[in-house]
């Protein structure tokens with residue numbers, strides 16, 4: 001499984017998939033598990049918002065990449081389901097996204 005990428009592949013504001021991780025650059029490199037805790041969308045296809053959080057590409061749930069916890073639940077029609085927001089946020093308190101350590105040596109990023 002691929003665990004090394006060039007830093008130039010992850011410019012500021014971008015997210016890519018590296019093995020089981022979504023690797024991004026919100027000013028700092030980060031690596032978190034790729035599967036959204038809501039319906040398992042691939043977070044490598046997500047985006048980074050102005051707060052530096054990772055936003056799910058399917059329904060806009062938002063993750064703090066330092067803790068792996070969801071800080072905003074799914075949006076759209078899912079935002080209208082009573083208690084869904086608090087339930088999925090609570091889920092990620094117990095089961096946050098896995099977090100990898102990104103080590104940079106020159107232009108190489110290794111995810112451990």
Ligand code: FES
Nearest residue numbers: 036038039056059
């Ligand atoms: S799958 Fe991520 S918010 Fe729905």
